[in-house]
Amino acid sequence: MRLAAIPALPALILPLMLLAPSGTGASRGPRPASAASDTSALLGFSSEAAARQRTLETRFDSLLDPAQLRAWLKRMSSEPNQLGSPHGKVNAMFVDSLFRAWGFQTRIDEYQVLFPTPKQRVLEMVAPTRFQASLREPPVKGDATSSVYAHRLPPYNAYSADGDVTSELVYVNQGIPRDYEALARMGIDVKGKIVIARYGGSWRGIKPKVAAEHGAIGCILYSDPLDDGYHEGETWPDGPFRPPEGVQRGSVMDMPLYPGDPLTPGVGATADAKRLSPEEAPTIMKIPVLPVSYADAKPLLAALAGPVAPEGWRGGLPITYHVGPGPAKVHLKLAFDWKLATAYDVVGMLPGSERPDEWVLRGNHRDGWVFGAEDPLSGQVALLEEAKAVGALARTGWRPRRTIVYLSWDGEEPALLGSTEWVEDHAAELEKKAVLYINSDSNGRGFLGVGGSGTLVRFVNQVAREVTDPETGVSVAARALARRDVEGRGDDEASGSGGESERLPLSPLGSGSDYSPFLQHLGIASLNLGYGGESRGGIYHSAYDSFDWYLRYGDPSFAYGVTLARTAGRLTLRMADAQVLPLSLTPFAKDVARYADQVMALADSTRKATARRNERVASDAYRLAHDPSETYVAPDSQAGVPYLDFSPLQNAVAALNQSAAAYDRALAAASRDGGAPSEAVRARLNTILGGLEQSMTRKDGLPRRPWFRHQIYAPGFYTGYGVKTLPGVREAIEQRSWDEATEQIRILAGTLRQVAAGMDRAREALSAS
Known part of the structure; x- marks a missing residue:
């Protein structure tokens, strides 16, 4: 199909801004991003300042090198780098040294946070047959780091409760509230049972939370091959999808109550902070929870009887999915080391020349669950390349009007620990000084995805129209809009800001990355962005999220890493240099x-x-509409x-x-x-x-x-x-x-x-x- 170039935005033209000339509407086909940028004003800039800003951004682009991203990614993902690991600290010191070499005022802020790690993990079926789950991710040919076990955390769910429970098993589909409503219609009660739920439908921590609310005494989570395994394509190492033994680790802390350190809600987890006991912390899960591979889940699910699972509950395993309860009976035993770990947040500041007490903050987390090449280091190395280029510009004599703060977070994976504790620790200063926080996380090939505060939609669109997609030559906005047009638009609660067909919407932000404490706790305008959609796979939070996987299936040329640096770099530079903050009301x-x-x-x-x-x-009517030979419990009025x-x-x-x-x-x-x-x-x-x-x-x-x-x-x-x-x-x-x-x-x-x-x-x- 033929795409129309995105017309000049009907922007809120400040007194300092050049009005976009007429005739900048839709053209007959896609244009390079630069074509649009030549004809539009910059929000918040006079025409003279806009010209200087564009020259600065051209220089910025020339300083970005994909080879550097590749080298950093290989180095930083060479060993396990989770919170508290030796290599995690090495990476923090490495980032600190880079920021310092590039001319930033650099420091490392440390926080003492609760981070339980496993001491014992047992999952076995004790009836009707016996089966011992391996709970292990073996080495894979062609994946060099998959054989590295030193300092590597095994598959587990952080902030699960300790427990030793044995009971019948019940399959609860995705384990979200509507699934329990369906179970009630079948006459199935999970009270006193252990449930098994597949990933999907919600954040993982909701599943054991809802299970506990319904009286379950344990919860098993697994990745079904229907979602990210062989049903989607060849599995690693023959393809990008989850192999049979791959496990999705992750936190199950009740973060909808509050993220960050469970023991210090609302205050920074400094060494002398007043702390709750783990028993008092409301966000720690109340039942034992364990993630397993679909290789380990298959024997458990195959041993279930009872009603056949509804059609929408059936996954991709070669079995008949039953709900239970039983006859499968399982024993789950978990014990954790409930210790404090040190989170190292690396901060690099470039003071502003005119408004140093207004801060533009740019962050990405650095810690993974194991090697973390895609999540999060693909985004981290883009941030580093961006900071390197900003530092190089500063060495030529340029200074931003506002202060730029680069942030490399630790402890995001367990519970947004590093960012939340830093924000809580510096809340008073941030409330006075912060004007924008820009976040990224993992990154790959494909389309620009961006969410954030609704006041920023025109600002983001102007930047997105001026960054070129490396594979198609059109702007990243034009490509994202084309996808949106082909796949259709929604009008639900998660649909984004925009309101005009030629404007890329901003998705409203929920949670899941380091913008949350800035936006939802302090009310700092925030953005979250990254590229993806063409680097699909099944290595999320597993030991197979490695440099070798990323080099084959993530962003092999690192072109989209550079594109992320160009996009986030422009957002950072423009917000830092704008004469008037470029908000749209x-x-x-x-x-x-x-x-x-x-x-x-x-x-x-x-x-x-x-x-x-x-x-x-x-x-x-409910009873009459169902087969009288099958158990059915009608809902109450x-x-x-x-x-x-x-x-x-x-x-x-x-x-x-x-x-x-x-x-x-x-x-x-x-x-x-x-x-x-x-x-x-x-x-x-x-x-x-x-x-x-x-x-x-x-x-x-x-x-x-x-x-x-x-x-x-x-x-x-x-x-x-x-x-x-x-x-x-x-x-x-x-x-x-x-x-x-x-x-x-x-x-x-x-x-x-x-x-x-x-x-x-x-x-x-x-x-x-």
């Missing part, structure tokens, strides 16, 4: 209006669904859904959109007048705009999880990573807590009025020019 206000429409529709659909359910219960008063939210959303539009009009008028605001006006405007995201937070946080303060974006209580927009209201409706929903509508309306007031102050500051 109208797209954000429209997003909030859409989210509000969604929660109102959710309340309405829940009311109608409840009425239909109750009618069917009353008429005995539910209390009716009241009509919630959404008028406070509707009025606040209307005011928010009016304030955003008024700010836009003031910008347009100032541009027409041709006057440039004074430095004092710019400083006032930047202070107001920089605090807008913080005005979206509430110190008391969300119900039952005060650590999460952002009222627009949060990870779901039962999704883990997945986002919930307007979370206080949305989750109250989902949990049928109607009094809470009413209270959260009131709270959200007050928050939105607070944000609108900030927009009004920005308009007034602009008018003062």
Whole structure:
């Protein structure tokens, strides 16, 4: 198909900005990224400053070398580098030495965090036959590091409880709430049982959490070949997908309550911090949990009887999937060393020349579960190359207006430990100084994926239109938009900012990487980006996430590593150098209006669904619709859904959109007048705009999880990573807590009025020019 080039954005043109000329709309086909960049202004820059910035970025691009990324990746992934490992510390010192050599003011901040590691792992089937799970990832031919066992953690789930349990086994599909509803219809209760769940459908920590809520005494997690094994393609080393013995490690800490060190919620885990005991920490899982390979899971699943699993529950193993319970009976025994480990966060600062107390922060974590070539070191080496180029620019005499802070995090994999403790430790300073946090994680071949604060959508699009995709020659925005067009668009709670077909949307952020403490705890505007979609595989969190795998299937030429450095580097440099912070208010206000429409529709659909359910219960329709020879337990009726008063939210959303539009009009008028605001006006405007995201937070946080303060974006209580927009209201409706929903509508309306007031102050500051 023929793609249209993305037209010049209908940007909020600051008084300092060159208006994009007419005639920059859709062309007859794809164009190189540079073609678009020649005709558009830069958000937040005067025309003269924009020209200087483009020259700087061209120099920046010339300094990026894919060979350097390859060399760093090979070195840093040569040994296990998890939190607390010897090579993890070596890598921290290596990054520190690089930052220092490139001219950054460098330090390593240390935190003492709880990181349990396994002392004993036993999984065996004791009936109807005996089977001992290997719980081991063997060496693979062609994967040099797969035979390295020194300092390597075996497959396990961090923050599982200790336990020694024996019981019948029940297969619970993905182990999320709706699966337990289906089990209840089958008359199956997991109380006192051990459950086995396949990965997928939610973040892994939700699965044992929900199992424990239903009375299970143990949980086994496994990767089904339907999802990332031989069903998808050849397995490693013949292909990129998960081999039979590959295991997905990972944390099962209850991070929807709070991430970071379980023992020091809300404060940095310094050596002298006051700590909870592990027994007091609410985020530590209450039952034993263990991940296994599909080679180890197969005998367990094959030994189950009971009802045949529903069609959507059946995986790719050559067995008939049954639910149980039993006759398979398993023994699970786990014991952990509940010790503190030192997390080493490497910080490199380049002070700003004009506004040193405004910080642009750029981070990527450094720790893996084993060798971590893809996750996270593919993103880490891109950050290093980016920092190297920024340092080289600084040595020529250039200085950013704002301070740039590069951050190499430790301890992300267990629970966002390094970033969360650093943010909590420096919270007061960050609330005063941070204007943007830019995060990346793993990286590979393919399409730009980006999520973040809705006020940044036009800023991101302008950068994405000016970075060239290395395989197609069009802009990374054009390629991502083409994929979105072909695959279709959604309008659910996770769909992104944008609202225009020619604009790449920003996905709202839930959790799962190091942006979470910045955005959802402190209210610092944040972005999360990376490339992928064409480097699919099944080595996630296994010992086979190695340099050899990445060199064959990840990003063999490291072209997309350089592309990530170009993209994140431009975002960092432009935010650091912009004369006025390049935020866009109208797209954000429209997003909030859409989210509000969604929660109102959710309340309405829940009311109608409840009425239909109750009618069917009353008429005995559920029982009559099922085979009487099979066990079926009809659902109970539910209390009716009241009509919630959404008028406070509707009025606040209307005011928010009016304030955003008024700010836009003031910008347009100032541009027409041709006057440039004074430095004092710019400083006032930047202070107001920089605090807008913080005005979206509430110190008391969300119900039952005060650590999460952002009222627009949060990870779901039962999704883990997945986002919930307007979370206080949305989750109250989902949990049928109607009094809470009413209270959260009131709270959200007050928050939105607070944000609108900030927009009004920005308009007034602009008018003062």
